[in-house]
Amino acid sequence: MGAGTFGEFFKALHDGCEPYDWQTRLAESTVAGEWPDYIDLPTGAGKTACLDIAVYALARQAELPSAERRAPRRLFFCVNRRVIVDEAYRRSLDIAKKLADAEGNPGPLGQVAAALRRIAGEGSNPTAPALDVLQLRGGAYRDNRWARSVTQPTIVTTTVDQLGSRLLFRGYGVSNSAAPIQAALIAYDSLVLLDEAHISRPFSQTLKGVGGYLSKEWNEQPIDVAPMRVVPMTATPPADGAEGFALTLEDRGNKGLARRLEALKPAELVATKNAKDTVGKAIERAKKLAEGDTPTAVAVMVNRVATARAIHAELRKKLGEAFPLELVIGSMRPIDRDAQTERINGFLDRREGGHTPHASIVVSTQCLEVGADYDFDVLVTECASLDALRQRFGRLNRGGRLIEARATILSGGAKKDDPIYGDAQKATWDWLHERKNDDGVVDFGIDAFNNLLRSEGEAAVIPPELLAPSAHADAPVMLPVYVDFWRQTSPRPTPDPDVGLFLHGPERTATDVRVCWRADLDEGAQEEWADIVSLVPPTSPECLSVPIGRLKRWLAGERLEDDKPDRAIETDLLGVTATDDAPIASSSVQRAAVLWRGREGSEALQSLKDLRPGDTLVLPAAAGGWDVLGHVPDATEQTIDVAEQAYSLANHRALLRLHPSTRPLWGAPEPDGDVEPAAEAIRALMDYATADPEEHATSDQGLLELLAAAADTIGDEDWKERFCRLADQDSQKLWIDRYPPKGGKPQGLVLRTKNRLGEQNALPALDDGEDDPSRSRDPVSLEDHVRHVVKFLKQTLGTLPLGDVADALERAAELHDDGKADPRFQAYLQGKPRTARDLNSPFAKSGGVRRARWEDRVARERAGLPEGFRHELLSLQLAERRDDLPDDPHLRDLVLHLVASHHGHAAPFVPVVVDPELPGLRIGGTELSAADRAGAVPPHRLDSGVVDRFWRLVRRHGWWGLSYLEATLRLADQQASAAEDRS
Numbered sequence: 001m002g003a004g005t006f007g008e009f010f011k012a013l014h015d016g017c018e019p020y021d022w023q024t025r026l027a028e029s030t031v032a033g034e035w036p037d038y039i040d041l042p043t044g045a046g047k048t049a050c051l052d053i054a055v056y057a058l059a060r061q062a063e064l065p066s067a068e069r070r071a072p073r074r075l076f077f078c079v080n081r082r083v084i085v086d087e088a089y090r091r092s093l094d095i096a097k098k099l100a101d102a103e104g105n106p107g108p109l110g111q112v113a114a115a116l117r118r119i120a121g122e123g124s125n126p127t128a129p130a131l132d133v134l135q136l137r138g139g140a141y142r143d144n145r146w147a148r149s150v151t152q153p154t155i156v157t158t159t160v161d162q163l164g165s166r167l168l169f170r171g172y173g174v175s176n177s178a179a180p181i182q183a184a185l186i187a188y189d190s191l192v193l194l195d196e197a198h199i200s201r202p203f204s205q206t207l208k209g210v211g212g213y214l215s216k217e218w219n220e221q222p223i224d225v226a227p228m229r230v231v232p233m234t235a236t237p238p239a240d241g242a243e244g245f246a247l248t249l250e251d252r253g254n255k256g257l258a259r260r261l262e263a264l265k266p267a268e269l270v271a272t273k274n275a276k277d278t279v280g281k282a283i284e285r286a287k288k289l290a291e292g293d294t295p296t297a298v299a300v301m302v303n304r305v306a307t308a309r310a311i312h313a314e315l316r317k318k319l320g321e322a323f324p325l326e327l328v329i330g331s332m333r334p335i336d337r338d339a340q341t342e343r344i345n346g347f348l349d350r351r352e353g354g355h356t357p358h359a360s361i362v363v364s365t366q367c368l369e370v371g372a373d374y375d376f377d378v379l380v381t382e383c384a385s386l387d388a389l390r391q392r393f394g395r396l397n398r399g400g401r402l403i404e405a406r407a408t409i410l411s412g413g414a415k416k417d418d419p420i421y422g423d424a425q426k427a428t429w430d431w432l433h434e435r436k437n438d439d440g441v442v443d444f445g446i447d448a449f450n451n452l453l454r455s456e457g458e459a460a461v462i463p464p465e466l467l468a469p470s471a472h473a474d475a476p477v478m479l480p481v482y483v484d485f486w487r488q489t490s491p492r493p494t495p496d497p498d499v500g501l502f503l504h505g506p507e508r509t510a511t512d513v514r515v516c517w518r519a520d521l522d523e524g525a526q527e528e529w530a531d532i533v534s535l536v537p538p539t540s541p542e543c544l545s546v547p548i549g550r551l552k553r554w555l556a557g558e559r560l561e562d563d564k565p566d567r568a569i570e571t572d573l574l575g576v577t578a579t580d581d582a583p584i585a586s587s588s589v590q591r592a593a594v595l596w597r598g599r600e601g602s603e604a605l606q607s608l609k610d611l612r613p614g615d616t617l618v619l620p621a622a623a624g625g626w627d628v629l630g631h632v633p634d635a636t637e638q639t640i641d642v643a644e645q646a647y648s649l650a651n652h653r654a655l656l657r658l659h660p661s662t663r664p665l666w667g668a669p670e671p672d673g674d675v676e677p678a679a680e681a682i683r684a685l686m687d688y689a690t691a692d693p694e695e696h697a698t699s700d701q702g703l704l705e706l707l708a709a710a711a712d713t714i715g716d717e718d719w720k721e722r723f724c725r726l727a728d729q730d731s732q733k734l735w736i737d738r739y740p741p742k743g744g745k746p747q748g749l750v751l752r753t754k755n756r757l758g759e760q761n762a763l764p765a766l767d768d769g770e771d772d773p774s775r776s777r778d779p780v781s782l783e784d785h786v787r788h789v790v791k792f793l794k795q796t797l798g799t800l801p802l803g804d805v806a807d808a809l810e811r812a813a814e815l816h817d818d819g820k821a822d823p824r825f826q827a828y829l830q831g832k833p834r835t836a837r838d839l840n841s842p843f844a845k846s847g848g849v850r851r852a853r854w855e856d857r858v859a860r861e862r863a864g865l866p867e868g869f870r871h872e873l874l875s876l877q878l879a880e881r882r883d884d885l886p887d888d889p890h891l892r893d894l895v896l897h898l899v900a901s902h903h904g905h906a907a908p909f910v911p912v913v914v915d916p917e918l919p920g921l922r923i924g925g926t927e928l929s930a931a932d933r934a935g936a937v938p939p940h941r942l943d944s945g946v947v948d949r950f951w952r953l954v955r956r957h958g959w960w961g962l963s964y965l966e967a968t969l970r971l972a973d974q975q976a977s978a979a980e981d982r983s
Contacts, residue, residue: 006031009056009108010049013098022251023049029245030057033070035191037242038232042446043394044260045247047233048091050193051077051155055095055112055131058153062115067801070226073119073153074190076136079370080160080200080470081330081572086341087373088195092133092155100129116153121799125975127756128152136162137334137540144174147182149975150189150968151799160203161511163192164503165614167210169486169963170496172614173514175598177904179489181970184963187214190228196370197232198387199468202475202505204232209478209502210960218480219958221890223965224801236387236461236471259400265393265444267379267407269429269436274413278302279310282380285408286311287318289378290359297348297356299376300363301392303384303412303420305329305570309631312363319361328364330572331630333516335541335646340633348374355403365572368395375399379407383414385424386431386466388573393444407444420571422469431466468573473505487959490907500613511613513551514543515629519641520659520739520748521594521620529594530602531740533618534853535750536655538596542646543616544630551617551629552608557590560628584608591625594618599853638664644722652756654725656707658689659739659748667716681709689749693738700736704729707751726751740854778847780980782820782923785844788980789813793972800968805957808891809969812898815882816973817844819874821923827863834864842923845980866915873910873939876900876946878926890956893949897962898969900939900946908950912940 006027010019019027023046029036030053041047058071077088099116102109113130120128125148134146136158146156156163165172166182174182186192187210197204207230212218214227237244252258272278286298302308312327319325324347326340347360356377366384368374369391375398381389389409397405414429416422435452436442443449450460464472482497500511516538521529547570553560587608595605596616605617619625621640626632632640641662647655668682685706704727711723726734733754739747793813797806820826821842827834829846851859860867876899879885885892900906918933928936937944953962 004108004111006053006056009112010052012102012108013052013095019049020046020251020254020257022245022247023053026050026245027053027056030054030071031060033057033061035229035231036245038197038234038237038244039193040235040237040244040246041233042235042247042261042450043391044398044400044446045257047195048077048088050233051075051088051092052095054191054193055116055153055155058119059112059115062118065801066799067224069119072189072191072226072229073151074185075155076163076186076190076192077155077157077195078160078163078192079195080203081367081370089133089135089157090373092157096129096131096133096155099131103130119151119153119799120149121151121795125149125152125978131155135334136166137545144178144182147178147185147967147971149796149971150185150964151796160200160503164203164206165499168206168499168502169489170492170499172511173616174614175601175904176489176492180487180904180907180963181967184960184967187228187960188223188225188964192228192230193233194230195233196391197234198236199470201471202473202501203503204230205475206478206502209475213478213480213483214958214960219961220956222958223805223961224803225964235390236467256400260398261400261446263397263400263405263445264448265379265396265405265407266441267393267409267444268441269409269411269432271411272413275304275307278382278410278412279307279314281410282311282382283314283318285380286315286361286363289380289406290319290323290361292359295356295359296378297359297376298361298378298380299368299374299395300361300380301368301395302363302365302382303571303573305331305365305572307382308363308365315361315363323358324360326360326362327631327633328362328367329631330365330367331544331546333542333544333630333632333642335642335649336632338541344374348376350375350401355401367572368392370394373398375401377403377405379405380410381407382410382412383425383429383432385421385468385471386428386462387471388421388468389428390444390449390462393449396444409442420573424466424468428466431463470504470573475502475505478502483959484954487954487963488908490905490909511548512545513548513611513613514538514540514616515546515551515619515625516542516544516616516643516646517619517621517623517626517640518643519621519665520657520661521618522661523620523622525742526592526604528740528742528854529592529604529618529620531852531854533594533596533602534599535737535739536643536647536657537599538616538618539643539646539650541649542642544626544632546629548611548613552584552611554625554629555589555591555593555605555608556584556586558584591619591623593620593623641665645718647752648722648757653753654722654757655750655752656722656726657748657750658686660686660690662748666714666719668710668714668719679713681706681713685710686748690746692746700734703736703751725757726753729753737852738855740852778980779843780845780847782817782842782844785976785980786814786817788976789816789973792975792979793969796968796972802965802968804888804891805894805965808886808894809898809965811886812895812902812969813972815879815895815924816872816875816899816902816969818878818923818926819871819876820844821921822865822869822871822874823919823921824863824865824917825869825871828859828865831859831862833862845977864917866913866917868911868913869915870903870905870911870913872900872903872905873913874928876906876939877933877936878923878928881926881928881932890952893953894965897949897953898966901950901966902970902973904970906939906946906950908947910939910946913938 006024007019011017054075061069061071099109099113103113104110116130132152132154134156136146136156146154161172166174167186169179169183171179171182194200211227216222270281272281282300286300289296289298300311308327308329315325326344344362347358350356369388374395376395379396381392396407397403411429414426416426418425432442453460485493485497520532589605589608593605594602595610596602596618621637626635626640644655688703688706707723707727711720711727714720714723735752735754737750741747790810790813793810824834826842829843876896879896879899885895897906918930920929939946
């Protein structure tokens with residue numbers, strides 16, 4: 001490959017730093033295609049370098065034939081916490097950016113980047129980076145950016161809930177149509193690194209169960225793509241004789257690593273009577289340490305959200321703004337957490353001699369136990385299970401600096417049957433007391449603590465009774481019938497096995513719902529809210545993750561009693577809660593909201609029973625609640641709406657809503673009273689946005705001039721830049737959407753750039769099943785679109801070992817969109833009435849028109865297209881009449897199924913559509929007259945063959961195998977559409 005050794009690659013990647021010996025040894029093994037059964041490395045030993053190793057191993061195998069390549073394209077770094085593993089994500093981003101910068105260079109980084117390009121395949125998206133990196137943290141329906149290619153090398157950092165629900169076809173926040181794609185891309189050609197696997201025992205068992213179902217024993221003809229490889233990362237090795245990877249005596253020869261292992265972390269044990277006493281003593285000690293003569297970085301880690309809130313609030317009262325004070329809990333918006341991470345990294349920056357330059361306090365829940373690369377001088381922690389405590393101490397003097405680290409462990413009134421840690425909290429407290437020295441201290445340094453554990457036996461293993469309950473929980477046996485249910489995504493069946501049991505075991509689980517706030521949801525127009533939200537769909541950065549039980553109680557108008565520490569049960573440890581089972585007096589909704597389930601499926605929330613895990617709820621800014629549902633620092637009704645900022649982060653496009661209710665967000669002068677030039681510019685812009693288009697005296701070019709004038713009046717630099725970016729665009733490079741009219745009067749505009757701006761490493765989400773034919777800039781003929789899809793599919797198939805099913809995929813690509821030739825669909829695409837039909841050159845995509853949801857309904861009615869019409873089902877009926885399908889009945893089945901399912905339906909059912917007209921059509925030599933259509937069995941009938949065909953193919957290729965074949969065609973279709981839009 002020319003990339004040199006792993007050591008050379010590592011040094012080029014990390015500015016000359018040498019890898020640890022263990023990192024080199026593991027890299028040599030993985031280049032040969034071998035990952036260990038598990039990895040046993042202590043906190044601080046540099047285990048996130050497994051990301052570097054996986055990328056290097058993949059690049060080293062670039063020249064191998066696809067059938068021989070064993071290094072996976074997709075790497076999932078997963079942990080059982082609400083907060084995504086920040087350390088792994090930042091490291092992954094750094095790898096991707098340095099590879100991008102090195103493209104075309106002859107050194108190790110340039111060679112690795114070139115190798116990853118070859119693995120992605122000839123003709124892959126040129127705007128995609130050689131290595132893509134994402135945080136899979138949920139928050140928005142249709143947020144599927146990571147799942148856009150079967151060949152793109154990608155690193156994804158994620159949680160058990162997000163990864164596990166997607167693998168089992170029930171992705172939290174994932175549409176039914178996208179679920180098979182995401183399940184397939186996890187199940188094949190992937191490596192799952194499960195960090196702290198001992199706290200995710202049920203999920204580990206589920207991963208093993210899925211692995212069994214991917215084998216030949218459960219598939220008549222399994223696909224030849226390598227199934228996922230799962231590597232647990234744990235200091236509690238499995239007891240099944242598996243071969244692991246651990247540090248050796250030779251590894252300790254590295255001075256940097258040895259310093260981390262040998263650093264002392266003495267902890268004083270302090271008994272507290274109850275939750276209130278714990279809060280008081282934590283405040284007392286944190287305040288005293290932070291106010292000392294030497295600047296000190298203090299971490300306070302507790303077990304409950306309410307406890308963390310109470311400590312933070314009281315410290316804020318006592319300390320004011322004297323020095324940085326942060327609250328870190330799971331229920332935060334990513335946009336706020338990213339800003340918080342930057343602040344914390346800023347005041348923990350130790351560039352001079354390893355000493356903290358500023359005093360600071362960070363109060364957190366279990367959020368910071370794993371995945372956060374923070375290095376504190378002092379730790380004050382509530383007692384928990386011993387494995388949780390060991391993780392918390394991994395944030396104390398993490399770098400092995402030459403300082404006197406100190407810690408205090410508060411008993412928290414430890415007692416048996418704790419709602420979070422069960423009997424392990426009390427047992428841990430007693431165990432520590434028995435082993436404290438004469439000064440009442442227990443040393444949690446890595447070496448010292450391992451020696452303490454070895455006093456129990458030969459291995460440094462935590463006794464089972466001191467582990468969190470999740471270490472003992474078991475997932476239910478994954479019966480094949482359960483997988484049969486999950487594979488049904490269109491629609492979901494009833495009953496539907498709860499995937500939460502297979503992620504966290506039989507304990508009551510705290511699944512989350514995402515919440516965001518919008519200023520343009522006016523109280524008097526609730527019937528239009530779903531249409532308004534569809535103009536700017538929610539994006540992950542603006543969404544707050546809230547336990548579903550807590551949110552339901554708030555929506556029902558109930559008082560949240562668990563805000564009090566002595567009654568608290570809410571935690572940030574996934575899979576442990578009692579809130580979901582708390583009785584709710586009524587399922588009626590007392591606070592209005594939009595339940596966002598995509599462009600067509602969204603509506604006002606009618607009942608609490610309609611909420612399900614992973615849903616996204618959009619609230620009006622006037623509803624409030626961010627202070628009790630989560631933590632949004634310094635938010636007010638005037639600042640809580642961050643849709644523009646979040647959209648730009650998620651899509652790298654500028655966005656601006658010109659609506660009377662969003663104007664206060666800009667920080668611009670009020671256009672009232674005496675009209676000054678600055679206020680006049682804002683008024684002129686708003687007058688344009690709310691005027692009837694036919695009354696406009698100015699063109700779209702005039703709109704750009706109004707935007708530029710308004711930008712000069714805005715003091716906030718972020719908003720000024722947003723206005724300027726839009727004003728600098730050619731009017732043909734803007735999408736302009738209209739708010740639904742109110743009382744017949746226009747209400748405003750939504751402007752966004754067509755082209756992505758700035759950094760190119762992040763790509764927007766692609767279509768995942770809902771037709772939005774107006775997304776193309778220019779018209780695309782049906783013939784051209786099919787040719788493009790076949791081209792992209794062939795390029796993908798050239799990198800995959802799919803054998804004879806590749807021909808079936810290619811034939812399905814040729815036939816998949818024939819149903820768009822229906823004359824009513826053509827009228828709909830072109831925005832014409834049903835009498836104006838042009839079939840001389842049918843379109844696949846219309847150009848120059850972008851419709852809002854409310855405008856799309858009008859266009860469908862005008863064209864006479866029945867509600868729910870699916871062009872792919874008409875494509876299926878046309879394909880069934882052809883005589884040039886494969887002779888092999890299995891391959892013929894596959895072609896027809898892929899045509900019917902290429903937008904996520906036919907799994908196993910298709911939508912029922914009442915269509916009394918059924919005009920005739922002819923395309924590609926195949927004719928379907930009106931009489932033929934009227935006499936044919938509609939695809940939604942149970943005897944149409946659609947359902948039976950689906951189950952035959954599931955038995956033949958497997959639950960996930962069939963999904964992978966579907967994904968290969970569907971993603972080629974999406975990539976072709978994206979390329980058409982770019983060109």
